[in-house]
Amino acid sequence: MISILRSKESAVFVLFLIVFAVFAAQSDRFAAPDNLFNVARQYSELAVVSVGLTMVIITGGIDISVGSVVGLSSILVGVLAGRMGLNIWLACVAAMLAGLACGAINGLVITKLRVQPIVATLAMMSAARGLAFVLTEARSLSGFPDSFVALGQAAIGPVPGLGYIPLSVAIALVLVMLGIVILRRTAFGRGIYAAGSSEEAARLSGVDVFRVKLFAYSFTGLLCGLGGVMMAARLASSVPDAGSGFEFEAITAVVMGGSSLKGGEGNIVGTIIGVAVMGILRNGLNLIGVPNIWQVLFLGVMLILAVLADNLRTMLRSRRELRYPVREEPGVRA
Amino acid sequence: MADTAARSAELRSSQETNRLAQLRELPALVFLGVIVCALWFREPNFGSSTNLLTTARDMAVVGIMGVGMTMVILTAGIDLSVASVLAFSAAVMGKMMLGGADIWLAVTAALGVGTACGALNALLITRLRIPPIIATLGTMGILRAGVTLYTHAKWIGPLPQRFYFVGTGCTPIILLAFVATACSIFLLRSRPGRYVHAVGGNEEAVRLSGVGVNRTKFIVYALNGLLASVAGLIMASSMSSAQSNMAMGYELNVIAAVVIGGTSIAGGQGSVLGTVIGAAIMAVLYNALILLEIPIYWHKVITGGVILTAVLVDKLRFFKRQ
């Protein structure tokens, strides 16, 4: 029990409980399952993208192009299927591959050319968003076949006790679990933590740091591609500014969830709780009728509080360890 | 011991700045020259005084913020809140002006607010050990929300006529020149300025040698806030109003200008001059788009391309030296 409280995710989980309780008290529609599933649907793309971003941040890097790659992927679905008449499923695959390519380019530029992650992904962010705008002349596209649109609104179930689970939420859950498995059980996962903690040490112990980082960025790109496809299905149209602001939201979720920007620490569970906090915050404020601008304020405050809480905990732990040294396996926990 | 370490850090950074000052900014300068010439040739209107002054104004807003951002990035930090600080300080000033306060009092208030916001960032980063990107991401949101609530999302204007001159004519570019020169001198010739380079290069070493790392960072972030509010003066004067959504998204333009100008995000290397050139490049590019009747949505792609090129050129030089 105490070890749960000590774990990194505890701060954000407590935050989640507090925010949830506040809104549940303020609005009787908040805790209804169909409202909560709605929030989950709205945030499923962000959740998917955040899985990849968590891995990138654990390697000590960062990717601010995620939102733009989501937008580009969503536009590609529209352009290929809506405008050029390609089969919708082929268009989706193509869009995801495009996302993968963007991620791989990021990874290559960062590893082989040794460009700082923030700069490389800044360039990719402008390029991908720009390409999305150019392809569509800044207009949105639609005209998707009904089967695709239906998928965006589809639900699985009924699941006893919960009702219908939206398909996009199910997809997000599957990817979250995939991410957890990769980080916890595969060599790649261990390599990601190692590369983040100390590149030198990782290299010396045989980890191919370049391959690990390339994997992290490419996987993120692929997930962004998927996110773009999911968004196109949900909205039944491709919007050129899809995903704008995602990068900041995703980084906020990852950091709130306990990952350190220096690398070597973090896990996906925390990130997803962070995404959940952001989702219920926006939803709750909307339900109460508070102007949307307050969300931005609260998010900023919560972000800083989360980091502060983490700092305090680290400080307390190191003080305690000075007195009672504990042998603990560093960092490897997804 | 502390003294020699500090002195050697000084020596190293001043040597570096002297030796590299010539080289780092050269590619950016050449690029700027090329696009200006090409544009002037293709579109003679570019050279008209009004056009040049307007481009200069765009350049001044991004450039002044860029000077501050350069110093922050030199310490291996970053400040994402500059656009929100700009808007917030402009809003405070606007309300005071509309309330009948003396123009210069209002301007001073704006500058004070900007510096205070910068100081807040500094506190979060130095005392509370929050990573700069997170702290300033948080303050970016908080201040932007703050300005929207403070102005009740209404435009604050029109501002008094006597204030027009700040955002028009030669004033913006003069302000930029002044700010850039002053900060260059600070960075290259004063001791705290040289510490800025040193902190970015190797913070631990500097800390161990007894130099006040926290104090250096505090100066840099506070200055950045101040400069953001100066840029806000220009913008508010040009729009003759302060609005809650002004300068939305500008932080990325500023960072782009800094990167294009050759400053390294990892800290320790870079110059104000490079950033000014970077800001000029971005302003001229934007101007070119409209003069050449290129659809606006090409702007982002071109900006991304320029950033990437600048970074690659920089890397090329790095590899060549190896």
Added chain:
Amino acid sequence: MKSAGKYITAFAVLALLATTFAVGGCARRVEKPEAARRAAESNKSGRRIAFVMKLIGIPYTNACERGMKQAAEELGIDAVFLGPPTGGDTIQQIAIIEDQISRGVDAIIISPNDDQAVKPVIHKALSKGIKVFTWDSDAPESERIFYVAAADDVGIGVEVIDRVAKDIGGKGKVAVMTGSPNALNLKLHVDGVEQGVKKYPGIKLVKPYIYNDDDQQKAIQGAITLLQAHPDLAGFACVNSPGVPGAARALIQTGKQGKVVVWGLSLPSENRDYIKKGIVNGLTLWDPAKLTYLTTKLVNDYLDGKKPVDGMEVPGIGRLKVSPDGIVIMPGAIITKENVDEFDF
């Protein structure tokens, strides 16, 4: 000691942040009980409606909100005015609409950022028994019940270019200033300008059109650059509200005020000074407060079972035109130097 100092600062900041929370929460709670009490007192029917605008925080949308609040008070219903904090954000707007669906309101009235993207969410609302309408900008291919506008969207574009043409003598170069490329009403206004200009072979529309995304700085910059590219520019045709003051400021800054004609859709309150000084020739608009007031009343009537009828007279507004495919149009206004002081929106 160092670490004690750190603790103190940490707790001080935490306290500061907690106070922000508290103040924010209290501010919310103070407005909430006030508004809630007033609403509760007057909300005899328990009816709740929600307006979801393209964005919030510009004078046009503030005026809309005023009109909504006035109507809501008169009718005794609970109405909220929502929208994304920045312009053109389709995705956030859809999220807001979905949240209102969760809230279970009786009616949602939308001015969509993207008329295609809102079709699924409109369908979802209707399937849950929520009535959906559009106002200010339409989603004609969706299942919305009716659309309330203050002008034929295309017709008003024609009106703008007609006015510009008259003031420049039927020939010259004219620049077009609009907001975001996706909003249907703006697209239609621009279509109107393009259609209307065909009557004047001597007038050429300058490309590119300026997209200002409802940001005044972009409007000014774009206008100035066009003035540089075309020193003989004769007029500005602006179809969104930040465009007119943007063009006006651009003219002042380049010294061309009075030499270039400016007509557009904008609020008199934003442009009073410019109109009086002759920098802006005139505005074609409607009162957004009246438009939203009317919409609120029509929606309320519909929920009572009364549909809008062509030619019906509404007190304080005028005579409405209602087309068979559900478009309701209220009379607008032409605002010039002579009558600018009559309007206070």
